[in-house]
Amino acid sequence: MTAIFEKIKQPGDTQEEDSRLRRLLSQREVQLLLVLVVFTLLVRAGGAKGFLGPTHFPIFLSQVAPDMLVVIPMAMLLIGGMFDLSVTGVANLSVVLVGWTFSRLLGTMDDTLLIILVVAIGLTAGLIVGAINGLAVTRLRMNPLMTTLATWWMAQGAATGVAGGESRHNFVGSFRDIARFQPLRDLGETFPFLQEMRISTLPMPVFYAAIVIFLGWLILTRTRFGWHIFATGSDRLGAALNGVNVNRVTLVGFIATSVAAAMCGIVWASRLTSAPPNTLGGLELRVIAAAVIGGAALTGGEGSVLGAVLGLFFMHMIRSATIQLGLPVYWEFFVLGAVLFTAVAFDAWTKRRADTQ
Amino acid sequence: MAVTQAQLKRSGVDHSTAEPLLIARNISKAFGHVQALSDAYIDVYAGEIVALVGDNGAGKSTLIKVLSGAHRQDAGEIVIRGQSATINNPNDSFDLGIATVYQDLALLPSRDVVANLFVGRELTNRGILDRRKMTEEANRVVRQLRTNLPSVRTPVRFLSGGQRQAVAIARVVRFGAEILLLDEPTAALGVKESHEMLTLIENLKERNKGIIVVSHNLAHVFRICDRITVLRHGETVGTLVKEETDSTEVVRLITGADLL
Numbered sequence A: 001m002t003a004i005f006e007k008i009k010q011p012g013d014t015q016e017e018d019s020r021l022r023r024l025l026s027q028r029e030v031q032l033l034l035v036l037v038v039f040t041l042l043v044r045a046g047g048a049k050g051f052l053g054p055t056h057f058p059i060f061l062s063q064v065a066p067d068m069l070v071v072i073p074m075a076m077l078l079i080g081g082m083f084d085l086s087v088t089g090v091a092n093l094s095v096v097l098v099g100w101t102f103s104r105l106l107g108t109m110d111d112t113l114l115i116i117l118v119v120a121i122g123l124t125a126g127l128i129v130g131a132i133n134g135l136a137v138t139r140l141r142m143n144p145l146m147t148t149l150a151t152w153w154m155a156q157g158a159a160t161g162v163a164g165g166e167s168r169h170n171f172v173g174s175f176r177d178i179a180r181f182q183p184l185r186d187l188g189e190t191f192p193f194l195q196e197m198r199i200s201t202l203p204m205p206v207f208y209a210a211i212v213i214f215l216g217w218l219i220l221t222r223t224r225f226g227w228h229i230f231a232t233g234s235d236r237l238g239a240a241l242n243g244v245n246v247n248r249v250t251l252v253g254f255i256a257t258s259v260a261a262a263m264c265g266i267v268w269a270s271r272l273t274s275a276p277p278n279t280l281g282g283l284e285l286r287v288i289a290a291a292v293i294g295g296a297a298l299t300g301g302e303g304s305v306l307g308a309v310l311g312l313f314f315m316h317m318i319r320s321a322t323i324q325l326g327l328p329v330y331w332e333f334f335v336l337g338a339v340l341f342t343a344v345a346f347d348a349w350t351k352r353r354a355d356t357q
Numbered sequence B: 001m002a003v004t005q006a007q008l009k010r011s012g013v014d015h016s017t018a019e020p021l022l023i024a025r026n027i028s029k030a031f032g033h034v035q036a037l038s039d040a041y042i043d044v045y046a047g048e049i050v051a052l053v054g055d056n057g058a059g060k061s062t063l064i065k066v067l068s069g070a071h072r073q074d075a076g077e078i079v080i081r082g083q084s085a086t087i088n089n090p091n092d093s094f095d096l097g098i099a100t101v102y103q104d105l106a107l108l109p110s111r112d113v114v115a116n117l118f119v120g121r122e123l124t125n126r127g128i129l130d131r132r133k134m135t136e137e138a139n140r141v142v143r144q145l146r147t148n149l150p151s152v153r154t155p156v157r158f159l160s161g162g163q164r165q166a167v168a169i170a171r172v173v174r175f176g177a178e179i180l181l182l183d184e185p186t187a188a189l190g191v192k193e194s195h196e197m198l199t200l201i202e203n204l205k206e207r208n209k210g211i212i213v214v215s216h217n218l219a220h221v222f223r224i225c226d227r228i229t230v231l232r233h234g235e236t237v238g239t240l241v242k243e244e245t246d247s248t249e250v251v252r253l254i255t256g257a258d259l260l
Ligand SMILES: Nc1ncnc2c1ncn2[C@@H]1O[C@H](COP(=O)(O)OP(=O)(O)OP(=O)(O)O)[C@@H](O)[C@H]1O
Pocket: B031, B034, B035, B036, B054, B055, B056, B057, B058, B059, B060, B061, B062, B063, B103
């Protein structure tokens, strides 16, 4: 069998050290991290001295956090060979349902109970849309692009319909805690360094995001289900022939993404204590682009949680750099587009190079 | 179309007391208007290689897929080790001790050799993937096959056709299945690699596996198999013992030309 398993030529095979460095540098996550560092240094040199500094960083984290809830399951969905356009609609529907429920039931029951009910209603809306997406794509073999475009519009339309042109502001006061509570505040008083590093002022969404990142990483790299996600995205038929339940992978992926989008909406409603049906905009493209910049393949089978995290960081860094450097915000989209273009072009280039090797 | 004991004796395998590992009889399967299988029969004993031959579209791959759980037959019976078996999905087939290498290999291009060897059958330790054990075992299987991959962490996308074929075979070997179904294992290989693959299949036979090999290459068929089952238009037209036949007769059975 020696010839069948003929040695594959690898650059730098003879020099172990060299090859290890190259392999490290060929990882998307490492490349992206380097880009982020260089970008930060450039922005600081360009005049925004506090960019991602100790004052800015905690604020930056809490700005990224709601999107982070969605980018992780979206990356997993992409790795599994699918994607979901409906997240903005789902998030807005969740926002509006939260506002509507509060305005109807405020005062009729205990506040804590009401908050639990409101959150449950928001998340259930996500669960339902996710299940519809997943079942349509697996059972009815509908095209995921068109299916989730349709459910996006339906969810968004339902959100506008339920809102009926009103933004509702009758929120239970403690509902704000979902987005604003700072769980480490007390700890900061006993350990001053936490306060100095502004860790004690981090609000809840940062912790939700941390949990989602950890769970996403754990599932994707350490569980059979995670490997089944990769297998499904790599070759759906091949995975199925090997006993992978590909339809379950897809269904769970759609549900997780939609529930996360609903959670994102709840966080926004809590932060704004207001529930207009256009609270979120462009969420779907932001998270899909972030996952792709982070190395998730639109064709499935490739990608990572860390890549998605860094990709989303990059998207938000561009946004805040534009503001901090005082550049006209109109240009933000141009830069985002250029970055996405570069990432996709780079991807295509590495694939072409690998194929000709 | 079962073989007589006398024929079996001559095939070099002593089955006088044994029963077949696998029998599939009266199998039919239609895809819409296409009757892929109408009355297919095949059986295989432990320690023998049965070649499944037939023209393009004769239904060979379909029969393999019925046995591997990729398709459910419309009618017909499958008997495994003397017991009637129902195979509704690939996991049923695995559980009955059947492992399959498909014509198109069914590998995961973006995943490494380890992930490909264990897909659908990953090893876990308290719910968490045991990646070290899987890597060790992958290395062991690759060594056992006297193979020489640079690293079991290489994505299959980067492997040559022959190497991919070897990964697909390694997967089957690792399962430790008793019944192996190989759909055109040499089709993508050059002369030297084909030779090595055939030797590997013969080694597996030595380990007392029951092997069904689909092939269009009669030279390969005559080199390794004990019996030859011929499928024509979805129907088994006959099973020949290698020592009693030659390629002209097999070709006639395949094409349906007169056997005078
Ligand atoms: N999934 C399917 N859907 C529809 N028709 C199919 C399907 N699979 C096989 N067929 C048809 O069934 C018949 C038998 O196909 P099969 O692949 O079993 O032939 P084969 O003997 O393996 O041929 P080859 O030597 O070309 O591999 C063909 O007419 C084929 O077109």
